[in-house]
Each structure stands twice: as structure tokens, then as C-alpha cells.
Amino acid sequence: MMPLPDDYLKYEHRRHGMDQSLYDWRPSGERKPVTWPGGKALAAMIVVPVEWHRLNPQGKPLRHPGAMMTPWPDLRHYTTRDYGNRVGIFRLLDALAATGLHATIPVNAVLLERARPLVEAIKEGGHEIAAYGLEADRIHWSGLEPGEEERWIGETREAFARAGLNPRVWMSPARQQSFDTLKLIAGHGFDVCLDWEQDSVPVAMRTPSGEVSAVPLSNELDDRTLLIDRRQSEDEWADQILEAARLMISEAPRAGGQVLSFSLTPYVSGQPFRMHAVRRVLEALAGNDDVWSATASQIAGAAS
């Protein structure tokens, strides 16, 4: 057996701080406390991802969560995902409206034309629309051909412009990035990103094309992960979101304002039997005087 090359035991970035230059190391105790508008203890960001899952995904370099699972034509999964964009999301929008909360809604660019009435409904509801790449099966990663990622981001920007939208918030399909993604989205006018979650407050990311604010979105409170992958009940899922809110509010006097974030995936939490738990979470957040319900760009703005 050949041994590993000698440089496998060389540690180029072994020093205090991070092993990359996108942002600096900063333990939470050294953070200057963040103050939210009105002196609220907690910012709550609700993210509703609107995805189009094609019947024939390539799945490169990974299958997007929710991608087709059985041999083509997998009408079962195509139509269950589509349910979210047709039916489930309107339940979520109604529940948000009933509580006066505003969500951040990343939309795959291919849906802007296809589901035009949905885009109008999101705008009428006063929510913030974010760019979510072209579609679920166009995943940004470092194995793409040179120029391809920048072309996708440019096409995404153009599709939103054609729809009369000028989002400043970006979320990558599957929250997957290449080493260049931040630089490229900054170059196309996106200065807020939902892919990173290295802190419980926004973090300023440096790129050669300008700064991008990483507003944290919690992977560990993702509804699809907890309810489908981990088979937790709706009440267990809701309890965890509200426990996170309680804990971070209790920390506010010494830690300052933090961000509670979670996703409501239309084809998951928009199911009829799950809406009771969605309403319980939204009502609890809306009725809590310590909570500032805000969109990604509002949170980025308040933290900067």
C-alpha cells in the first residue's frame, strides 16, 4: 500500500482563527451585543422555500432534499412537491396573515412565470422574496464548468428582473455553495445570504465584490428534516421552535439580540394535518412582546 504524500501532514492554515478569509473568528462572548428595533430580545425569521423539483433531476453533485426518488416518471414525488406550491403555501400565507407575521420566501427562478399568481400573492402579503437559484436541480458547487455558476446567477437575476422583482437576499439550492458563490452573488447585487449559520446573529462576509450579510437559518429546526427525515411529531417540532425562542430571550440581557430562524416548507408543513402546529408556533411568536418578527434584509439591516 502506498503511504499518503508527505504534504498530507502539512497544515497551512493552522493558526488562531479561521482557516479561510471570508469572515473572522469571534466567540459569542466577544460579540458586541446586537440591538433589535424597539429593544426586542429576539428576531424571528420565518423562511418559506418555494422549490420546483423536476421529474428528471441529474442530482449533481447531490440530490436536492425532496428530489424524485422512484424510477422516471416519478409522478408521486413530482405531484406531492407541487402540492406545496399550489395548495400548502396558501395555508401558510393565510396563517402568516392571520398573525400579522412576514416571512422571507426564497423562490426558484423557474417558478416566477409558471406560478405567477403565487408570486403575486406573496407580494400582496408583504413578504420578502429572495432568489433561490434557477431550480432545485441546479446546485452550485465547485465542480461546475468555468463560468457556469456565474451564468446561472446572472440568469436568476434576469428572471427576477423580468418578473419586476429586485431581491437582495440569496439562498442557494440545497444551501450548497462553491468556493466562489459568495463573490458571484455579491457581484450580482445580492448582499444578504441564507446559506450560512455560523453564529446566532448576522455575520459580515468579505468578498472581492463587496460585503454579504450571512443571516443564520437553522438547519436543526428545518421542518422537512425534523418531520420527515427524523419522523418527529408536529407537536415535538413546534415545541422545539418555541423552546429555542424561550432560551434565546432568556439570554438577551447578557448576550444581546439573537436570531431565531426556521423553515416552513410548503409541501411539508402546509399539509392539512400539520397546520395546527404551524398556527401554534406563529401565534406564540406573534403574541410575544419580546419577539421582533422580521425578514432577512430587515435583520441584516438592523445588525449592521
Add this chain to the structure above:
Amino acid sequence: MTSADPNLYDYWPYRNRPKIEWPGGKKLAFWIAPNIEFYEFNPPVNPKRPGWPRPAPDVVGYSQRDWGNRVGHWRLMELMDKYALRGSVSLNVALCQHHPEIIEACAARDWEFFSHGIYNTRYSYEMDEAQERAVIEDSIRTVQEATGQRIRGYLAPALTHTPRTMDLIAEYDFWYTCDLFQDDQPQPLKTRSGKLVSMPYSLEVNDVITYGALAMTPTRYADVLKRHFDELLAEGAQSGTVMCIPLHAYLVSQAHRIGPFEDALAHITAHKDEVWFATAAEIAGHFRENYWEQSLADIEAKGCKRAGTGFDDAAA
């Protein structure tokens, strides 16, 4: 080439649809789909999927499903009798040969039958048009001979399809398919001919999904069914909704499960004033007669109508 988009229906936002009213001014059309299935002991291999997850013979899998036929369906029929609920049977039509006693018991209750293929171990993948037509014609003929009923509905065996499935069943004058899960209301499908309705089948509360994929306990499943029903009933005041409970006796009729399941049926049947208890063909027939044109007109008015029908169209 495989299409990215089936183009079997157009986008249609749930909000502000024209009102559907079920007979008697009811808000929710409720139906139950007992899947009455036969899984072969040693099925031929489809290149896209083995007949069983384990090497044949999968004796636990096979015998559990046989338990459903020998014990489970009878227990479920008694329970549904108690609540005066008729089933719409999702039928592997070879059951008519294997176990005619079950077919007779369902027919005696005036239950509806629709095709769920020949066997649940014979998948549609890789079938050519003649083979798929043979399955459909066999389904129509077999159920007609066994019961006198002309089937009007389809649920592809094991949810396996070809790009032609919807066009073919529409051509054979089927009224509805349960294969598409994009909605809680019926919708006209875009087939080359015929008048085929997409019938809500509520796959997310199918007992295979809830007990299996989502690992629910019996009491949790009952709670989920009640909540699903309550939500769709409330929304039905705006425009009539559909709820189905797709069942498999080899799962739901187990001794530890059917008691809690009864609680859900008791809850649902307590709302007789607001709910139309119907079969799938009755629901599809009512929709075709009264709401087909209105639905298409609303889709067009909302700017959602797209050209073409089905997989192979250039618009896909």
C-alpha cells in the same frame, strides 16, 4: 429523453377558486379507499424495480399481505359497516380470480371498484403501449365479469407509470385517476382525449406512509386523520374539498391499530350534516357534470393555462 415536467395539469392556486358545492350543500366529500391487493410469491423481475425488497420468497412480506386478505379486510369491512361507510376499492384485479369471496363481500355492500393493476408486483415501467392497453382492458373486463361494474377509476400498480398512462385511461373512458397528489380538490387533466379528473387521494395520510415512512403510533395516526379532516372541512366552506383515507388491511386492521383507527371514523362520521360520504366515481361524476368547465375557465382566467398535453409535448 425524459421530460422534466409531466404537463398533465396546469398550475392552479388554491386561493380564490370558484366555489365547489357537493350534493346537499356539503363542504367536504369524504371517501375511503381500501387497497385490496395481491402480491405474488415469485413475481417476474421488472428491470426498474424488484418485486420484493428482499429476495423472493419474502415470506414475512408475502404472508403479512395474505393475512390482510384472510383476516384484515373482513375486520375492516365490519368496522366500515358499523359507520355506514362504503369503500372505493383500489383493486389488483387478479383478486377476482384468487379470492372471489372478498370481491363478493365488497360487491354485496355496494362498494365501488377501481383498477390498481393486475398484481401489485407487476409494475408499469418499460411497458410498451400494447402492453399497457392490455392491462387496462384486462382490468375493465375482469371487474365487469366479476361484479357487473364498469370501472371508472385508476391507480397505477404500486404507483408506477409510463408517459402514456393518463392518455390511455382517458381514452378508455375512465373518469378519474388517483395517481396525482397535487391538490385537495379535483382538477381536469390535460389528456389527448376524454374527460379525466385528478381525484384527491390524500397520499400523505395513506396508512403505508403514516405507519411505515413516518413511523406513527396508532393513536397518533388517529389524531392526524382527525386534524386532516377538521382542516379540510373548515376550508370546504370556501369551496368544496375532498379527503380520502387510503388504507391497507394488512396494516390498519392489525389488532393493535384498528381500535384507535375507529376513533377517527367516529369523529369524521359525527359531521354528517357537512360531509358528503361518497365513492370516488360519485365524486368524479359530480365534478365532471358540474365543475369541469368552471375549473378550466378559472385556470385560463388566472393566466395559468399552458399549451400541450402530457409528457411529449414541446411545451413540457
